[in-house]
Amino acid sequence: QVQLVQSGAEVKKPGASVKVSCKASGYTFTSYDINWVRQATGQGLEWMGWMNPNSGNTGCAQKFQGRVTMTRNTSISTAYMELSSLRSEDTAVYYCAKAYTYGSTDYWGQGTLVTVSS
Amino acid sequence: EIVMTQSPATLSVSPGERATLSCRASQSVSSNLAWYQQKPGQAPRLLIYGASTRATGIPARFSGSGSGTEFTLTISSLQSEDFAVYYCQQYNNWLFTFGPGTKVDIK
Numbered sequence: 001q002v003q004l005v006q007s008g009a010e011v012k013k014p015g016a017s018v019k020v021s022c023k024a025s026g027y028t029f030t031s032y033d034i035n036w037v038r039q040a041t042g043q044g045l046e047w048m049g050w051m052n053p054n055s056g057n058t059g060c061a062q063k064f065q066g067r068v069t070m071t072r073n074t075s076i077s078t079a080y081m082e083l084s085s086l087r088s089e090d091t092a093v094y095y096c097a098k099a100y101t102y103g104s105t106d107y108w109g110q111g112t113l114v115t116v117s118s
Numbered sequence: 119e120i121v122m123t124q125s126p127a128t129l130s131v132s133p134g135e136r137a138t139l140s141c142r143a144s145q146s147v148s149s150n151l152a153w154y155q156q157k158p159g160q161a162p163r164l165l166i167y168g169a170s171t172r173a174t175g176i177p178a179r180f181s182g183s184g185s186g187t188e189f190t191l192t193i194s195s196l197q198s199e200d201f202a203v204y205y206c207q208q209y210n211n212w213l214f215t216f217g218p219g220t221k222v223d224i225k
Binding site: 044047062095100103106108110111 | 119149150151152154156161162163164167168169171173174205207208209210212213214215216217218219
């Protein structure tokens with residue numbers, strides 16, 4: 001069965017970077033884009049960006065340009081999202097999600113809580 | 119950037135009643151519209167894609183309609199497990215945005 005397993009919770013200081021991993025199984029990793037979405041406590045979903053695991057091509061929301069880097073290691077079917085210059089407003093649960101069709105995502109990771117605090 | 123709006127913000131419904139949720143895009147997204155359900159402490163679950171196609175395993179009481187800029191999610195007869203937050207999400211030109219969500223709670 002399809003599974004996306006994310007790395008564990010992180011606590012970072014303002015100005016630091018965080019790298020979240022997302023290990024895929026149960027499907028051909030290079031056949032579907034991976035999206036990254038975050039959610040601050042009590043808030044809505046915020047789309048961050050996408051990555052094509054086959055080509056490595058990426059795209060992201062304008063507010064994250066220059067701060068987010070999405071990469072992958074196809075040999076271990078793992079996607080990564082690195083967010084730099086962290087600030088308190090980046091405290092959120094970060095999700096990876098497998099792309100499906102018509103721009104939807106059909107499988108999601110369990111989420112990774114990133115806390116930014118001095 | 120395409121902005122998504124959802125109404126109402128909160129919908130109070132009794133079990134067994136019908137719920138109608140609306141989603142509007144600031145410009146046409148054709149049929150590139152999905153609906154998700156999210157319960158506390160859980161990741162979102164895909165309900166509808168392509169504006170009107172139910173995802174695998176989604177009960178028939180969930181239906182989606184619309185195209186262009188106006189979309190609707192209908193839950194024909196609310197069950198206890200349907201009380202949750204519902205988000206619409208669009209895809210256009212390699213960019214995605216979510217609506218702010220509609221919370222469906224028990225009346």
